[in-house]
Amino acid sequence: MAIVKPKVDAVIVGMGWTGAIMAKELTDAGLRVVALERGPDRDTQPDFAYPRVVDELEGSIHRKFLQSLAKETITARHGIKDTAVPYRQIGSFKPGTGVGGAGTHWSGCHFRALREDFNLRSSMRQRYGAKFIPEDMTIADFPLTYDDLEPHFDHFERVCGTSGKAGVLNGVKVPGGNPFEASRSREFPLPPNRNYLGAELFYKAAREMGYSAYPIPASNASAVYVNPYGCQMGPCNFCGFCSDYGCLNYSKASPNVSILPVLRLRKEFELRAHAQVLKVDLDATRRRATGVTYLDAEGKEIEQPAELVLLCAFSLFNVHLMLLSGIGKPYDPASATGTVGRNYSYQNLNRVTLFFDDTVQANGFIGIGGGGATFDDLNGNQLDNAKAGFVGGGVIWARQPGSGPIRGITTAPGVPNWGSAWKQGVKDAFRHSFYYEVQGACMSYRANYLDLDPTYRDAFGRPLLRMTFDWNDNEIRASQFLVGKALDLCKVLNPKALSGDAKQPGEHYNITRYQSTHTCGGAIMGADPKTSALNRYLQSWDVPNVFVPGANAFPQNNGYNPTGLVGALTYWAAKAIREQYIKSPGALVRT
């Protein structure tokens, strides 16, 4: 028999960005909130304290801030006829665990989406005709607009102390920022960070190629900052331990630094770490959640009744919990019916590396996760998709989150993997090379989806989530086009050697290579309950007292990092809960 806890107003599953935002907003509204986090509690002190936190072996090999795949993972396959096998070792993407979630070990790139990212399907149809979109491409418009989200994008940047430069302020172009961005109501809370060599040279090369480079919006503070909640940040010291690591310096925005200091003081808020949620409990009608069942630190089964359930886990595990709990109809690719698991998408990431002689001090060990430079000349409406030959766009950027030798040293083409020639190769490359990346959009397709695996189980006996995903021709063409442009850009800088990894025709998704943690879709928001799991307020169409914020809600992925949009969507959903749902619980969109 499960132990039954006293009922609360809201239970939150997962204490990353979306969980922390929801907890703040709902306790603001006076609700009693319990948050259940599967991993340990974490804070800057002692968990990210110098020097222990910068041990590369612990951070990037033992992966102390990531989830252990021994407990929960997924299975993967390329096509619907294949047998999926487990994601046994961390590779392609890195879900976090513990308080802060992936918001602890992220880099800090903090973009807003473009205006046209919200109506991608209509925009493509309007610009190039309906036939331009391949038949099996299931991209969709978001059921809301940039203008709906602008105040929330703005607020989340305030919370994160985002450093950057506006390109369009209240409809007027201003120099130094992205001229193609949707209009902002205010300048960034902090000015851009300083440029390391790779970023400085990026501006030079972009200028020569006629691109409009601008500072990547970075939630890595460029100066002392106090956010609207009174949480304090210190200026980033370019320590080089962003991605994979918690910030030692209160410089990278995270739930731990930017929101939890306030939440932890609130009587209405209770945080339970080491609480592994197994499922959402539904009543006999299957249309109402009664709470969640979880295992506590000792493994005892606990029932937490609640009026409102907020699934705030990593995108993949939100979908997993919905499937395990029977919230919504599972997607079936054969009939293209059902909603949960539909439109899984990813990110089309590619890298080019530039090698110089020893007079060029690139110093890749100097790092800042979100800092650097990028341009949007090949993204959104700027790209002539008909000419380029693919749907979606992307950005090319200079980023330098910090490298260390355990994280790997990319050597120049022709250098072997071992022996004296390898030693010479790493010595030549380590201080004198840097990379630029192409971050391409990734479309959604009928056959790329998530469901439950028929064979493999997690440490708690539940079926693993199964990912069916492979690259489509559209993304391969995009990769070739954008990497080609990136290589042209690099040639301006006259490197001694240059390597690039554009995807090749017929190339399959390789889950062993780290690419991006931007796993998107699977429980998407939409205007039609037949083709989306969530309405425009991230509320389940089927079980209206369940909300599911996260990148799972994106119908497809754009060329930017998702966190800015995830945060804005969460604030948007929280506002709807506070202003509409609490007064009148039930579906916020009529069907």
Add this chain to the structure above:
Amino acid sequence: MLPVAVGLAGCAREADKPADSSRALGDYKPAFFTAAEWAFMLAACDRLIPADDIGPSAAQAGVPEFIDRHMQTPYASGEIWYMQGPFIEAAPQFGYQGRLAVRDILRVGIKGIDAHCAMQFNGRRFAELEHPEQEALLKTAEAGKLQLEDISAKEFFTQLLNETRMGYFCDPKHGGNKNMSAWKMIGYPGVRADYSNWVEVRDQPYPLPPVDLAGKRG
């Protein structure tokens, strides 16, 4: 031209005897590896990262000690890997799908390589081969062209190389990178983790030597 090139290669070999590199390990006694496995590790690590005037060899940097200690951590027992079956064949894009954890991959692989050597080289083990023979064998394993009992030679090689590089470049507290010698070779400042004053300096190399987690300066 040809005899000169051969002669130079021969000289380099002379400077690189197993006896030299094992001295740097001091009194370390392996706790995980058996005597036979340890002999393999001493030889194999120094073929992957040999002694030369670029920087220390793997053994000089303490890599075998690192690996012996690393094999005793939860990581090497599969703590963060999904280890449940069934274990089925899959395309290489899905990664290692066998049932062995890192420590067992090394152990089974060493046994397989030594068994292969005994067959092919008249009873000699890997550690007893000449350096060029050892290098040739490692190249065959890397290319996936070596058939071993119970393990993919390529998977074994990948893990061996990963562990060797980790031991070479890790913080000295883990047993490798003795005296931060590998960090000095590449110019890595170690765990300084503060470069506020050097972000915009372009005209001179970063000037400070490395620092390790214990606060020692290199």
